[in-house]
Amino acid sequence: LSRGRRIPGFGHRLYKKGPDPRLRVLRKLARDLASEKGDFKWVELAERLEEYVTAHLSQKGIYPNTDLYAAVIFKYLGLPVDINLPTFAISRVAGWVAHVLEYRQTNRLIRPTEKYVGPVGLKYVPISQRS
Structure with missing residues (x-):
């Protein structure tokens, strides 16, 4: 942060008022994989990094992006x-x-900032109920 350099896994041109909503899903998946592996090192590191950078850069509109937890997921998958x-x-x-x-x-x-003009009011069907 002191060098003013970009930090991989942070910043997104559309999510400047708060974190990308997909983060919640990826963070949970990373935590589930950590639990499965019995190794919380990487997910805890990402969570601490997310907390620290958000505390210091959110006022500038910089929040974690999906790559932060995707990298952790890749690590747990053995890539x-x-x-x-x-x-x-x-x-x-x-x-x-x-x-x-x-x-x-x-x-x-x-x-990407244009208004959505597709169908609205569609009913969400959980994956387990889809054919």
Whole structure:
């Protein structure tokens, strides 16, 4: 923090007023995997880092992003550290391609801050009840 450098796993252009809501799910998954492995070192480190950085940078709109706990999850899953970056990228390719296809249809860039115009009021069906 004192060097003013970026910290991997923190900051997101859309979540400047609070943490990404997906964090809650990823934090729980990381904690569940830690419990399964009997090793809480990495999830506790991420939680302490989240607490510290949030306390010092939230006033600047910097909160943890999903990569913080995704890295912990990858660690517990046994993925080698040197494939973290490609794994992060691969997980985003479908979204990137979808955006490009949308851009090409209208010849207009779509900004993530635009209003959602899709269906509303849809009923959530838990995964266990889906066919």
